[in-house]
Amino acid sequence: NPIYRIVAIPGEGIGPEVVEAAVRILQQVAKLEGFTIQVNYAWLGVTALEKFGSYFPQATIELCNGADGILFGAVTQGGLLELRKHYDFFCNLRPIRIIDSLLHKSSLRPEKVQGLDILIIRELVSGIYFGHAGRSQDETGEYGYHTMIYYDQEIRRIARQALQKAQQRRGLLTIAHKENALPHLPWTRLVQEEAREFPGVIVEPMLVDNLAMQMVINPQRFDVILAGNLFGDILSDIGGALVGSLGLLGSASLNADGFGLYEAIHGTAPDIAGQGIANPLGTLGACVLMLEQWGEMGAAQRITTAQERVLAQGYRTADLSPQGVEKLVNTETLIKLLLAEITKD
């Protein structure tokens, strides 16, 4: 029976609450599916700074080295970008899939999002998040700068991941670019060159501002969307509005070895932290991606099915603003409902 070693990094805000929920559910599916998950806890961000004097301490690196996955909660500042960069988690997968029972929670009319199934692939370890940056001063005054740098090879490698995913899905790859203003970042040409090795995939370049608009006009037209770090960050929050809550979305960030960091798309949500009302489904969605990455399809399916059933029964955390016949539940109640569903059949 396989043994998987994961490192759980709760972080801050609602991070500890959603990670604890996810670990309990992972342990339950592991038991049912006959494998073992060993969990080590590690620190990142403010909690790491308090304990080790660094946002991304060596102790965390040592725990993560050789693990089968990193399950991450949330941090407000410091550490996360370093963690992503350290393990070269360049390929960030952000599935945006509508859940039938939440159709009316979308920011759009139900018929606009029915069957919605988009995969945003975001480059995660380069671009403006990691370019030359600083603050300085000249005769005009003080200024700050962050530069958007992409090596061609960084665009090519994320392009190949996106092309492969598109080939396995519906065959449409939309590239988010901004070449009318940023002509030295030739995403379109580079992706098209890589696409020669992926017959059957239609590559569709789209200016990112227009793409953002199309996502709220006609989101069903999209299959895979490829974006650089900053554009991918922004577009994926639109995805949250489309499916009804950012709290529902999970993501996987993989390096070339298939080692991954699994986290929700949302942040620390300081306004609701510590109240026991956070939505754990984003982190749980990330766990599903982790199980799939390991090839544990049965376990992944158990979680997905349980989640769909509990939502279909009308249970909702506060972020989904339940009304009428819907039932408001806190994190603990939702976990118990999920555990019960997972254990059936």
Ligand code: IPM
């Ligand atoms: C995300 C988050 C992070 C990002 C923040 C917390 C740095 O918004 O994962 O989408 O911008 O990458």
Ligand code: MN
């Ligand atoms: Mn974001």
